[in-house]
Amino acid sequence: MASKILIVDDDIHIAELIDLYLTKEGYETKQAHGGKEALQLFSSFAPHLVLLDIMLPEIDGYDICKEIRKISNIPIIMLTAKGETFDKVLGLELGADDYVVKPFEPKELIARVKAVLRRYDSKEKNNKKIVVPNLTIDLSDYSVTYHGKKMELPPKELELLYFLASNPNQVFTRDQLLDRIWGYDYIGDTRTVDVHIKRIREKLNKKETWSIKTVWGVGYKFENI
Numbered sequence: 543m544a545s546k547i548l549i550v551d552d553d554i555h556i557a558e559l560i561d562l563y564l565t566k567e568g569y570e571t572k573q574a575h576g577g578k579e580a581l582q583l584f585s586s587f588a589p590h591l592v593l594l595d596i597m598l599p600e601i602d603g604y605d606i607c608k609e610i611r612k613i614s615n616i617p618i619i620m621l622t623a624k625g626e627t628f629d630k631v632l633g634l635e636l637g638a639d640d641y642v643v644k645p646f647e648p649k650e651l652i653a654r655v656k657a658v659l660r661r662y663d664s665k666e667k668n669n670k671k672i673v674v675p676n677l678t679i680d681l682s683d684y685s686v687t688y689h690g691k692k693m694e695l696p697p698k699e700l701e702l703l704y705f706l707a708s709n710p711n712q713v714f715t716r717d718q719l720l721d722r723i724w725g726y727d728y729i730g731d732t733r734t735v736d737v738h739i740k741r742i743r744e745k746l747n748k749k750e751t752w753s754i755k756t757v758w759g760v761g762y763k764f765e766n767i
Contacts (some may be wrong), residue, residue: 545659546570548589550580550606551621552598556644560593563648564655577601581609588718589616591659593651596622596633604636611637613712617658621646672707674752674766679704688746695745698723702738706754706764715761735762 547569551557557573564571572587574580577600584592592610596603607618619640620633633641639658642651670681678687681704686693695703702723706714714722716732724734739754739762746754752766 544568544570545590546572546587547655548572548574548580548583548587548592550574550592550598550603551595552576553595559648560651563652567652569655575599577603577606580606584610584614585713586715588712588714588722591617591619591655591662593619593621593655594638596620604632607633607636607638614709617662619651619654619658672704674707674750676748676750677707677746677752679707689748693745695742699738699742702735703742703754706762707752707766710752710764710766713757713760713763719761 547564549557549560549564549571551560551573552575554575557575561571561573572583572589574583577598580592580594580598581601583589594603594606598606601609603620603622607620610616610618617639618637619642620638621642621644622633623644639662640654642654672679676689678685679700680686681700684697684700686695686700686703702719705719705722716735719735720732739756743754752764755763755765757763
């Protein structure tokens with residue numbers, strides 16, 4: 543499955559150039575040229591990595607980085623024409639994974655993207671356990687413990703629960719969940735997601751500080767208060 547990358551830059555020519563190189567490398571891409579569009583696309587596109595310019599109209603890159611970090615830990619690489627140490631430190635302190643100063647060589651940027659994705663994938667593979675109050679989901683042995691008792695969940699239910707819980711408060715459409723859990727080549731419709739969510743809710747039926755919420759007209763999210 544190709545990694546999805548969101549390119550956020552108000553300079554359309556730079557965004558198109560980055561898009562061209564990433565597409566050649568086999569990545570799936572979307573472009574945003576303003577802050578509001580970037581946050582909307584982040585929610586609908588659900589990228590695996592964000593290339594984020596700092597100087598943007600409406601909402602700057604620092605604030606976008608802060609908003610993304612409230613709901614997701616996916617990699618962010620900051621792009622900017624500024625090269626001062628202060629800007630680098632601030633971007634990294636806000637949660638960015640890397641920092642590339644313009645002008646840059648496209649090949650260098652591609653190398654940075656690959657390196658950050660490798661580090662993130664490695665970290666995710668080593669961290670296969672999600673723990674929230676009264677619930678532990680362990681992908682390493684496909685086990686779920688709820689209120690101290692082991693529960694039997696079919697693999698897709700467990701994978702769906704794990705994915706939502708590992709991205710707390712982020713809304714995913716049914717199509718995005720089909721893509722992430724069942725894969726591009728799955729032959730079926732979005733009701734598959736609804737059925738699995740219903741079954742999970744029936745099994746995790748006590749009142750908790752977290753829940754799988756339906757976002758009407760959009761999809762689902764794991765809300766962790």
